[in-house]
Amino acid sequence: MFSYTSATAATTELLAREERERRLEQAGYNGFNLASSDVFIDLLTDSGTGTMSNDQWAAMMQADEAYAGSESFTALENAIADVMGFERVVPTHQGRGAENVLYGCLIEEGDVVPNNTHFDTTRAHVAKNGGDPVDCPVEAAGDLDSEEAFKGNIDPDKVRALASDVGADRIPAVLLTITNNSVAGQPVSMENIRQTRDLADELDATFVIDACRFAENAFFVREREDGYGNRELAEIAREQLSHADAIVMSGKKDGLANVGGFVGVRDPDLFERTKQRAILYEGFSTYGGMAGRDMAAMAVGLREAVTEGYLSARIGQVRDLGERLREAGVPIYTPVGGHAVYVDAGRVFPQIPDEAFPGQALVCELYREGGVRGVELGSFAFPETHRPELVRLALPRRTYHVEHLEHIGETAGAVIDRSEETRGLEIVSEPENEALRHFSAELKPV
Numbered sequence: 063m064f065s066y067t068s069a070t071a072a073t074t075e076l077l078a079r080e081e082r083e084r085r086l087e088q089a090g091y092n093g094f095n096l097a098s099s100d101v102f103i104d105l106l107t108d109s110g111t112g113t114m115s116n117d118q119w120a121a122m123m124q125a126d127e128a129y130a131g132s133e134s135f136t137a138l139e140n141a142i143a144d145v146m147g148f149e150r151v152v153p154t155h156q157g158r159g160a161e162n163v164l165y166g167c168l169i170e171e172g173d174v175v176p177n178n179t180h181f182d183t184t185r186a187h188v189a190k191n192g193g194d195p196v197d198c199p200v201e202a203a204g205d206l207d208s209e210e211a212f213k214g215n216i217d218p219d220k221v222r223a224l225a226s227d228v229g230a231d232r233i234p235a236v237l238l239t240i241t242n243n244s245v246a247g248q249p250v251s252m253e254n255i256r257q258t259r260d261l262a263d264e265l266d267a268t269f270v271i272d273a274c275r276f277a278e279n280a281f282f283v284r285e286r287e288d289g290y291g292n293r294e295l296a297e298i299a300r301e302q303l304s305h306a307d308a309i310v311m312s313g314k315k316d317g318l319a320n321v322g323g324f325v326g327v328r329d330p331d332l333f334e335r336t337k338q339r340a341i342l343y344e345g346f347s348t349y350g351g352m353a354g355r356d357m358a359a360m361a362v363g364l365r366e367a368v369t370e371g372y373l374s375a376r377i378g379q380v381r382d383l384g385e386r387l388r389e390a391g392v393p394i395y396t397p398v399g400g401h402a403v404y405v406d407a408g409r410v411f412p413q414i415p416d417e418a419f420p421g422q423a424l425v426c427e428l429y430r431e432g433g434v435r436g437v438e439l440g441s442f443a444f445p446e447t448h449r450p451e452l453v454r455l456a457l458p459r460r461t462y463h464v465e466h467l468e469h470i471g472e473t474a475g476a477v478i479d480r481s482e483e484t485r486g487l488e489i490v491s492e493p494e495n496e497a498l499r500h501f502s503a504e505l506k507p508v
């Protein structure tokens with residue numbers, strides 16, 4: 063059994079309140095501009111911020127750094143074949159590298175690409191290749207309170223309507239993101255995956271699963287879907303992907319690694335084309351921008367990601383955080399998804415209009431109050447899209463303890479208690495590309 067030998071993310075010391083206030087101001091009231099040493103508990107993302115196991119570290123020590131034909135690549139290929147069922151693998155430096163490689167081979171100018179919901183890098187890569195990314199979530203996705211089991215699902219009727227609108231020949235691929243990161247990490251059912259397979263056949267399109275959180279998704283399938291209650295998580299995880307023609311993966315999520323990614327395909331011709339494209343953008347097709355040790359770590363991580371003990375602790379911890387927040391009176395998206403708890407900042411600060419970024423105000427208050435760093439995913443991050451004013455508190459994998467969750471709950475409770483006094487923010491400076499402003503813009507309180 064594995065244990066964890068290293069903790070990452072943030073400092074072990076909570077800075078004094080005045081010091082936090084000073085650093086927040088220096089950071090332009092933007093959490094991305096804080097140093098990790100300014101942060102006590104870092105919930106900015108679950109991407110690459112987790113703790114590796116002793117087995118992963120041991121594998122890294124024995125990694126093969128050969129340019130071509132590295133044994134660590136073979137170990138990764140074997141893990142992907144065993145855990146995910148794909149024999150043809152193109153390694154990449156991380157998930158977006160995989161998206162660039164695969165979508166560059168599948169999508170052409172004028173194409174239309176449906177997805178349950180495009181994650182931001184997915185949207186950008188579809189658009190960059192001339193495609194029009196269209197979100198087709200189920201109705202319940204937009205209802206923050208509905209207790210439906212699979213709010214991450216794609217709506218096949220919306221995709222059919224789209225196809226009859228634009229013509230099926232303009233849809234080269236149907237994408238499905240499991241879990242659905244842009245819809246609060248909500249899961250997708252096995253039934254919905256099967257329906258999407260049928261849909262792709264109907265449209266003569268390639269069925270691509272964005273598998274970043276395939277293991278977390280499997281946990282929900284077992285818990286909530288008829289016929290899966292007694293099945294092994296590893297088996298369910300594999301069955302999900304068995305329906306897809308291709309997968310893109312970020313090793314920074316359910317690869318339990320700090321970096322890395324890959325494409326998996328079934329078609330030999332598509333395999334050749336993705337390999338060629340990967341050489342251009344990522345590296346030779348047996349390392350793809352990863353060091354041998356990165357591949358070695360991911361090979362072990364993928365196998366750990368589908369184990370009982372790991373997954374139930376992981377999903378259980380995210381739920382525990384959700385429960386604590388709810389008890390503290392914090393309005394959250396329900397049910398709680400796989401990797402994060404999403405807070406409805408619009409309801410926390412009804413006095414702050416969307417133009418004054420209630421989500422970003424909440425991000426600042428959580429830092430001010432308890433050194434906790436979350437991220438805004440509302441009007442500040444996605445201008446002009448009229449999304450709910452959500453703040454994501456993502457839990458790094460295998461990193462925090464129950465005392466940390468306690469601190470987060472108390473911090474959020476204190477923020478709620480004086481929520482009426484909280485003011486909004488305005489932008490002082492922002493980058494040219496508005497779509498990327500939440501990474502670097504500077505703000506000030508109004």
Ligand SMILES: *Cc1c(COP(=O)(O)O)cnc(C)c1O
Binds near residue numbers: 184243315
């Ligand atoms: C993180 C993520 C990606 C991109 O992966 P990176 O490793 O960050 O480049 C793609 N899709 C989804 C659903 C993700 O969560």
